[in-house]
Amino acid sequence: MRFLQALKHDIKYQFRHGFYYVYLVVSIIYIAILLRLPSEIQDISTAFVIFSDPAMLGFFFVGTIILLEKGENIFEGLFITPLRVKEFILARVLSLSIISLLTAFLIAIIVRGFSFNYILLFIGLILTAIFFTIQGIAIAVSVRTVNEYLLYSIIYSIFLVIPFLEFLNIFESILFYLWPTRASLILIMGAFTGNIGLFEIIFSVFIFVIWIFIAYKWAYSLFINYVILKIGDQ
Amino acid sequence: MNDKLKIKRKTSNKNLENIVDVENLSFTYPGKNEKILSKLNFNIKKGEIFGFLGPSGAGKSTTQKIITGILKGFQGKVKVMNQDISKVDSKFYENIGVSFEFPNLYLRFTARENLKYFASLYEVETEDALKLLGMVGLEEAVDIRVEEFSKGMKMRLNFCRALINKPELLFLDEPTSGLDPANARIIKEIIREKSRQGKTIFLTTHNMLTVDNLCDRVAFIVGGEIVLIDTPPNLKSTYGSKNVEIRYISDKDSKRKNFKLSGLGKNLEFLNLLQQYEVESIHSQEANLEEVFIKVTGRKLR
Numbered sequence: 155m156r157f158l159q160a161l162k163h164d165i166k167y168q169f170r171h172g173f174y175y176v177y178l179v180v181s182i183i184y185i186a187i188l189l190r191l192p193s194e195i196q197d198i199s200t201a202f203v204i205f206s207d208p209a210m211l212g213f214f215f216v217g218t219i220i221l222l223e224k225g226e227n228i229f230e231g232l233f234i235t236p237l238r239v240k241e242f243i244l245a246r247v248l249s250l251s252i253i254s255l256l257t258a259f260l261i262a263i264i265v266r267g268f269s270f271n272y273i274l275l276f277i278g279l280i281l282t283a284i285f286f287t288i289q290g291i292a293i294a295v296s297v298r299t300v301n302e303y304l305l306y307s308i309i310y311s312i313f314l315v316i317p318f319l320e321f322l323n324i325f326e327s328i329l330f331y332l333w334p335t336r337a338s339l340i341l342i343m344g345a346f347t348g349n350i351g352l353f354e355i356i357f358s359v360f361i362f363v364i365w366i367f368i369a370y371k372w373a374y375s376l377f378i379n380y381v382i383l384k385i386g387d388q
Numbered sequence: 389m390n391d392k393l394k395i396k397r398k399t400s401n402k403n404l405e406n407i408v409d410v411e412n413l414s415f416t417y418p419g420k421n422e423k424i425l426s427k428l429n430f431n432i433k434k435g436e437i438f439g440f441l442g443p444s445g446a447g448k449s450t451t452q453k454i455i456t457g458i459l460k461g462f463q464g465k466v467k468v469m470n471q472d473i474s475k476v477d478s479k480f481y482e483n484i485g486v487s488f489e490f491p492n493l494y495l496r497f498t499a500r501e502n503l504k505y506f507a508s509l510y511e512v513e514t515e516d517a518l519k520l521l522g523m524v525g526l527e528e529a530v531d532i533r534v535e536e537f538s539k540g541m542k543m544r545l546n547f548c549r550a551l552i553n554k555p556e557l558l559f560l561d562e563p564t565s566g567l568d569p570a571n572a573r574i575i576k577e578i579i580r581e582k583s584r585q586g587k588t589i590f591l592t593t594h595n596m597l598t599v600d601n602l603c604d605r606v607a608f609i610v611g612g613e614i615v616l617i618d619t620p621p622n623l624k625s626t627y628g629s630k631n632v633e634i635r636y637i638s639d640k641d642s643k644r645k646n647f648k649l650s651g652l653g654k655n656l657e658f659l660n661l662l663q664q665y666e667v668e669s670i671h672s673q674e675a676n677l678e679e680v681f682i683k684v685t686g687r688k689l690r
């Protein structure tokens with residue numbers, strides 16, 4: 155199956171380019187810091203770290219990979235095969251989600267033992283990873299240089315971290331409930347504190363699914379315009 | 389365009405099946421005013437090597453993008469392997485191969501790994517990676533990462549990538565660019581062999597020599613219009629002139645002069661030259677396609 159081949163190749167590509175090692179090193183640093191924190195703030199800190207893992211690392215790694223692939227001119231060769239854009243995006247999203255899940259569970263288990271809600275963490279993580287990887291793809295295909303990517307990423311991150319104001323007790327708004335990053339934090343935080351109701355879970359997942367749908371449509375159309383229609387343009 | 393020029397078609401293989409059939413193809417990029425292609429008409433027969441030749445910006449890549457199903461929203465009719473190109477899905481790509489001017493390869497992967505991955509994306513039977521690599525003289529480099537390859541090696545591997553799915557229709561953009569003469573010869577021989585096996589080849593190039601060596605027919609495209617289509621020998625005999633270059637010594641200096649080959653025996657200037665001066669050499673020169681192109685289109689190729 156094409157999708158499985160693309161997934162296998164993605165994972166191999168990420169190994170060859172050292173992404174798995176980078177994740178491992180970053181995770182070890184996170185674990186070392188988290189283990190030294192006083193237990194009152196360990197829950198929240200672990201949740202933040204685990205949130206930032208797929209959200210930040212996944213986002214930057216997918217950007218880096220796509221810019222590398224552009225440098226190799228790979229898309230021209232890839233999309234004159236039967237491989238479809240949706241299969242490619244799906245494989246890319248899944249391959250990066252796998253690293254995120256592996257490292258997040260590694261961190262969670264070492265720092266917290268087995269005292270957290272696995273299912274909730276899994277749901278929160280996978281949705282976060284899917285959303286941010288798709289965003290990363292959308293931005294990376296439409297830029298030409300690493301600097302452009304970083305610039306857009308910063309603007310974009312500012313928008314996304316707005317609901318953090320609430321968690322840090324700086325500012326509150328009902329609108330924050332619509333933010334994907336809030337949904338993500340609620341789910342991941344809930345997995346560690348247990349402080350989350352069924353309604354909140356369902357609502358967060360629902361918000362996330364809508365965001366992922368919008369992000370996917372956006373990324374797909376940027377992919378067609380910036381990659382597929384440009385095949386053979388040089 | 390010069391209306392004295394008539395589009396000529398090869399008639400000898402009229403009864404062969406059309407692999408590509410383009411009728412009144414016009415195209416404008418979305419949001420642009422300028423028409424990039426206007427009313428292109430041509431067809432490519434099974435087993436034919438069809439050259440597409442024109443200066444930069446003429447619309448070669450745009451035409452190729454339409455025939456390979458990438459660009460939609462054109463006017464006219466385009467049929468490829470008996471399918472309406474505006475309606476094909478990803479299955480269409482099972483039977484075509486495309487190599488672009490610049491290689492498309494995973495640099496951190498070996499030659500073998502690259503071909504194996506691309507092969508895995510097809511449902512149709514694929515070529516053996518080692519056999520292909522051997523054909524282009526890369527047998528020693530099978531397990532070397534592409535980042536260590538020279539430009540020529542990458543071009544040859546990229547050529548193999550286009551052949552991996554045993555395509556019925558092969559699109560090649562400047563297939564010999566960046567290759568030394570020996571390797572260019574090998575690649576040309578493979579292209580000829582594919583054509584003998586009944587595969588059809590659409591070749592885009594600036595290089596007249598490649599066209600002259602390889603193509604059964606060539607289309608000249610300028611400013612989005614096809615000016616003419618004919619076989620290289622016909623073009624040369626119709627538009628090219630065969631010349632004779634004579635070198636002689638005059639006032640202790642070596643000079644040269646060109647004469648038309650036809651009617652040379654009655655050319656007084658030529659005959660006088662032979663009698664009056666010490667002749668160093670006389671060479672006859674083939675008409676070349678470059679000259680034909682300039683004559684027909686009024687444009688240089690580059």
Ligand SMILES: Nc1ncnc2c1ncn2[C@@H]1O[C@H](COP(=O)(O)OP(=O)(O)OP(=O)(O)O)[C@@H](O)[C@H]1O
Nearest residue numbers: 388417420424442443444445446447448449450451
């Ligand atoms: N994506 C695009 N959007 C708008 N205009 C385009 C686009 N791609 C190409 N063009 C224009 O279409 C015309 C034909 O371009 P095309 O790339 O088909 O030429 P070409 O014959 O392949 O040239 P070259 O020999 O340089 O490859 C050019 O004027 C070019 O500027």
Ligand SMILES: [Mg+2]
Nearest residue numbers: 387388448449
């Ligand atoms: Mg071109």
